[in-house]
Amino acid sequence: MRVDPVASTQTPAVTFDRVIVIYNPNSTGDAPALAEELRADLAERLPDLPVDLNPTEHAGHARTLAADAARSGHPLIVSVSGDGGYNEVVNGLMDAGNPEAVAAVKAAGNANDHRRATKEQPLVDAVAQGRVTRTDLLRLSIDRPTGTEVRYAHSYIGVGLTPVVAVDLEKGNKGSVRELVTVIRTFSRFRPFEIELESGQRSSIDSLVFANISEMAKVATLSQNSDPDDGRFEVVALPHQSKWRVLLTALRAATVGLGPQPTARSYQFTALKPMPVQIDGELLELAAGDQVQVDIAAGALGTIR
8 A cells, every 4th residue: 555655855945065076987978078067067056166076986986985975064965977876876875874965966877767767957956946855765685694785776676687687788788789689688598586575485587676766777667656755666576477478568668668566665585596686777696595675765865856
């Protein structure tokens, strides 16, 4: 059963004490130029607002930079990136634990699902207005023999076919034609994954996606009822079926959408075999026996749109 959204997730307009722009200087999406453009636009619009550019030096550095920048004051941390880079920044803010820190993303990546699905106005206008919205995050907890790992997602978490395709794309096959070839090749050799549900029932799945936004992979519409502020997430589950049925589902997602999907506040399963998991474009590996819980962190992130 769905819960009613909070009457208002917006706080009164705030004045940021500084803006920290985090970007990958080696980005294929021209992030350095976009970061400089954002700084120039903010200097013209808000000349008294300090703006610092922080290039990353290695994978995971954006999370560290964001955490350090977000520990005090009323900063706005802007990720000039795609969904994966923004995921690092969001996790950095969660590490910092300062509720006054706010995150935003300026699209500079391959998919940019989050910005496309949630954008309400140009980013510079949103900074000037200072209207902060508290938005939900997906919280992924993985219990392993060595301890519990926790990661947050702003948009989606997926296991099954979605991260398997992403693994192959990460090998360098990005680009419209090459992406299509990669997807076809991966799909042809794909085998379902086995999980054990909280009830003890075992299930063979082709894809299992937990979504906080309605779209992913640039063209797929997962749900018509997704709302990043409603305290729930959509569960898009595809049990194992023939490949032609999976293709029909993918075609429907890319054209008319999958329609309303079940929602939940929490979902648990155990990986019975090693499998990849995709978190906003970032990839992790689950080992056999890992116990996984996805729940909603309602209103966990302050953001502007």
